[in-house]
Amino acid sequence: MLIINCPICGPRPEIEFRYGGEAHVARPAGTETLDDQTVADRLYMRTNPKGLHFERWRHAHGCGKYFNAVRDTVSDFFVTTYKAGEPKPDVAALLKDQAR
Amino acid sequence: MSAPFRLPAGGRIDRSKPLSFSFDGKSYPGFAGDTLASALIASGVHLMGRSFKYHRPRGFLTAGPDEPNALVGVGASDDRYTPNLRAPVVELHDGLVAESQNRWPSLSFDVGAINDVLLGRFIPAGFYYKTFMWPKSFWKSVYEPKIRAAAGLGRPPKDPDSARYTQVYHHTDILVIGTGPAGLAAALAAAKSGLRVLVCDEQPEFGGSLLHDLSSSIDGKTPAQFVADAVADLARQPNVTLLTRTTAFGYTPHNMIGLIERVTDHIAHADPKLPRERMWHVRAGEVVLATGAIERPLVFPENDRPGVMLADAARAYANRWAAKPGSRAVVATADDGAYRAALDLKAAGVEIALIADMRANPTGALVAQARAAGIRVETGSVVTGTRGRLRVKTAHVARLDANGNAGAPEPFACDLVLMSGGWTPTVHLFSQSRGKLRWDEALGAYVPGTSAERERSAGGCRGVYDLQAVLADGTAAGEDAVRAAKGMPGPSRGFMVTGSPATSGGYLGAVPHDRNPATVKAFVDFQNDVTAKDLKLATREGMRSIEHVKRYTTTGMATDQGKTSNMNALGIVSDSLKTPIPQIGLTTFRMPYTPVTFGAFAGASRGDLFDPVRRTPAHDWAVAEGATFEPVGQWKRAWWFPKAGEDMHAAVDREVKAIRTSVGLFDASTLGKIEVVGPDAAKFMELMYTNAWAKLGVGRCRYGVMLREDGFVMDDGVIGRIADDRFHVTTTTGGAPRVLAHMEDYLQTEFPHLDVWLTSITEQWAVIAVQGPKAREVIAPLVDGVDLSTAAFPHMSVRECKVCGVPARLFRVSFTGELGFEINVPADYGRAVWEAVHASGKPFGITPYGTEAMHVARAEKGYIIVGQETDGTATPDDVGLGWAIGKTKPDFVGKRALARPSMANADRKQLVGLLTKDPKTTLEEGAQIVADAHVEMPARMIGHVTSSYQSPTLGRSIAMAMVKGGRARIGSSLFVPMPDGVIEATVVEPIFYDKEGARLDA
Structure with a gap:
């Protein structure tokens, strides 16, 4: 069972968390400005990468906070976690860190 | 009783603690420290079971958890019975009861052994995929039950496990x-x-x-x-x-x-x-x-007879348990380790007929020791077959020529064949x-x-x-x-070992022999009866990956997961494909390493403790009144309250009539409740629900519809504004956690600038619904400080007040279409207030009703239930809630998605009412709907029934349905095909009673 590092509470076992889908997906608001295809893409299309994945988690049985994480979908292991609203971490730097 | 093969001294058994056990009904002696296997071997018992496919007699292969053959059922009674235990790891205790498996009528005479002699050629590798595929209908009715009966492991116990x-x-x-x-x-x-x-x-x-x-x-x-x-x-x-x-x-x-x-x-x-x-x-x-x-077997023909076992296992039985595994042994090996076993067994009194070593020139120290001890050692020699039905009697040993081919064999009498192909x-x-x-x-x-x-x-x-x-x-x-671990290791300690010479050797694959490869059986996977021939067949038929070979032949797929067999299988496939082993791959190791009981995984989570049960404050009152309950999520909800002699239909009929004509009492405590508080509470509500909230006055309520970002209905409920900065939100019973998580998600990630706090208050408030024309008269004596008249307290209002002296939030709302109130009091007072309301309603014949009557009453009014009428693909307009969308609002969750063209298609499924031609016929919920009375297969389904009841108020059946382009079909007939005929129904507006809503203000 994975240990996930909640940015608020620290490392906690996986069962305390709930997955929340891909991170950094812009909310499809704005009736006039967005065309239908863009709205559909934001609603339904996800990157589903093999490798590093930016995703949302919630510490559902802890502080209740949603946060973002980078997880390697091949190894299942988390590379890093960070608070919601913080910018996307630098993937190249993460990969270098991981190799170390 | 004495055990004939028990060594007179030695072993780790406690000879001062004799005990007795039974195997297949016969009693045997043993000692504390014995395993079931060691005690049986000490008694000369080697026949332990019949093999999976061919029903061949089988004995002990190993002395540990890797045992593939000696599977037993253990337990004197069915509540303590465990099948498929490996005899070498079953510890003996006095009175242990064990039985063999997969044999009929008895272990020594098994009818299924005909598979071995006559039918063997019909069950080669992949026989599941080839032999029993036609006719298709025979699989379920004939082939599968027969195969299951004949091939198998132990029987499951009949009684619940009484262990903790x-x-x-x-x-x-x-x-x-x-x-x-x-x-x-x-x-x-x-x-x-x-x-x-x-x-x-x-x-x-x-x-x-x-x-x-x-x-x-x-x-x-x-x-x-x-x-x-x-x-x-x-x-x-x-x-x-x-x-x-x-x-x-x-x-x-x-x-x-x-x-x-x-x-x-x-x-x-x-x-x-x-x-x-x-x-x-x-x-x-x-x-x-x-x-x-784990020691590997050697794959030579007939390497599976009782008495053929791994060399180190035999050594362990003799040395650790003082159980002599036989009297005269032939040792077949490709590894030095077997020499150690031969030496120890010789010391224990087992005659070693010879050691047949595959290797041309073994040179280890143990080889020299064996020769010095007078053991005959034949190098470059292999066992090419064995004889003996229920116990091995002869082993045939042949020399390998310079090309590695086996010559003419010489028979050696023995009751034990030890083998070692090295270690995995x-x-x-x-x-x-x-x-x-x-x-x-x-x-x-x-x-x-x-x-x-x-x-x-x-x-x-x-x-x-x-x-x-x-x-x-x-x-x-x-x-x-x-x-x-960032600790400090102490001073390093060395160990001085003597008397343990280095070993070498090992072999992977099938041993060469001079026998007919089409008929001879050299077993690789003993538990699943997979032979070298099966694996070669699989490669001939095109399997290349070990994963495919595994599934085609079932090698390594038994309960032992191939502990003794996987590497030999790899060796054979490698040899057959002329491909090095690392290029063939390795099957994945899965947990558990050895079987684990379901009981251990379940732990205490059984029966009452399987899942938490949530009960409302008035639960025990309902139990005392004889209510029937239904589970709704983890909640137990009163379903109906039968009086003497009433069935469900009669009880629900009476309860609904009481709501319509006098007054009913309903426990709505399970409703999800969330308090939304803060300076930006109204702004937040504007974003989370489709409706407009900013202008909702304090003390007023509104029915809210919540969408997901994709525009589909997620939840609904009545929401009261308690103060400028405070909303009392209700959700569906099952949806409360989901709705709170959804709100938190948006508050934390999309709208973090809003100053709002969300609190679950579901369990803090008990909710007592009083519904019916007499509702006001029932509660009036109990309520302090609220003018209950329609003018002062109209439909869809809320007041903070006292009820029975208890702080309360009193809602004037209705899910029945009648005049109604929902009294919210702190849960601790729920039961007392409930009883006070019931007492106050006595003069009016107040009738407690359950969820079934609630469902019927709301269906008569065409009120939807999210999750029953909707299925996650319904827009507000689809279910007739278009009016609840604040069209002038700049934004709410789901707004942009609703504007997508597909959300306005004319043939979307829409909510309609259905009235069957025959008013006595009640449609089945979930039934499919077609447009044409003459149903041609495959039928084109245009919708489904979502709710259906006999309406006591209307005296006929009513139904709600989601039908493609449904609103345009109002007035026309649709058809519901059922097994005993097609039912015709007329499409109507989905409101069956009091369309004007006049009764709300009665």
């Missing part, structure tokens, strides 16, 4: 798995650091292979004495926890290891306070894997941890390569076999674990 199981969570700095020489050395090294160390072993005592080693000497001590001293040393240290009878069965990420401790199975009369098994969830900082190695490191846990295995050509084995977790392997499980090296390896691993 518990679970433990444990944290440790270092976990050592396995306590053979490597594990003990690692534990000793780790313990000195003072870190928390947990040591486990699947056997009843620590020591592993040292327990049957009589010839080595460690630091001048016998192996047994060395083990005893080491265990005593470890037991003295407060930072060390020792667990015997505890199997590490699963390795999950971040060093979470599952252990299963067998607490009482070995005790005849266990303390009832103790559980049968205890599952340990261990989170370890560092792990040392010292899981040893037990890398199961390492592989489960997702470590990468590495093929070691010199060893001829897969060994741990790159780690994925904080672990290291030591000793046999990484191909280190010589005792001196194993002890050093274990010490190094223990010290490495200490350093990795």
